[in-house]
Amino acid sequence: HNEQGAMGIVINRPIDMTLEALLEQISIDLPPKQVNKQLGAAAVHFGGPVQTDRGFVLHQPVGQWQSTIAINGDTALTTSKDVLEATARGEGPDKILVSLGYAGWQAGQLEQELAQNAWLTVQAQGGVIFDMPDGQKHEAAMGLLGVNLASLADVAGHA
Numbered sequence: 001h002n003e004q005g006a007m008g009i010v011i012n013r014p015i016d017m018t019l020e021a022l023l024e025q026i027s028i029d030l031p032p033k034q035v036n037k038q039l040g041a042a043a044v045h046f047g048g049p050v051q052t053d054r055g056f057v058l059h060q061p062v063g064q065w066q067s068t069i070a071i072n073g074d075t076a077l078t079t080s081k082d083v084l085e086a087t088a089r090g091e092g093p094d095k096i097l098v099s100l101g102y103a104g105w106q107a108g109q110l111e112q113e114l115a116q117n118a119w120l121t122v123q124a125q126g127g128v129i130f131d132m133p134d135g136q137k138h139e140a141a142m143g144l145l146g147v148n149l150a151s152l153a154d155v156a157g158h159a
Contacts, residue, residue: 001110003107004107005104005105005109006109007048007050007105008104009056009097009102010045010046010047011045011058011097011099013045014044015044015045015046017044018040018042018043019044019098020040022044023084026055031088031089043134044100045097045099046099046100047101048099049101050101050103051102052101055079055084056077056101057083057097057098058099058129059075059093059097060074060075060094060095060126060130061076063092065080066078068080072124075129083096084098095131122144122145128141
């Protein structure tokens, strides 16, 4: 987020692609000795509707990758292939979440949406991003706000 706009990555929408399949598409081999079945089976996520052909890797720790920005303490976002190459060799970040695409807002747009209460915000938590099953992330994030999803109405009204 800066004066030119904002971007975000959806973290709870897996697509029908594994990390192993993505690595194969971009010519990165999982070496037979290094193959981590859990890593290869990890889901690739729908990061948002903008540039869905472009990959983004959320990871911990930050590390020293070619195109990385630290976004929250020890969490970073990398767009360069080197982080995936290192991950395939078993030398990458401890935790990763790979997505294709991102959500984007023009300058001032996100601020306006926040002022209209279109979004609930919560401090990012590595445990929610990296350790929880995708189907539980939304509820866990709401729980950080003290909100129980079951208590929310599914319709809106005006008083």
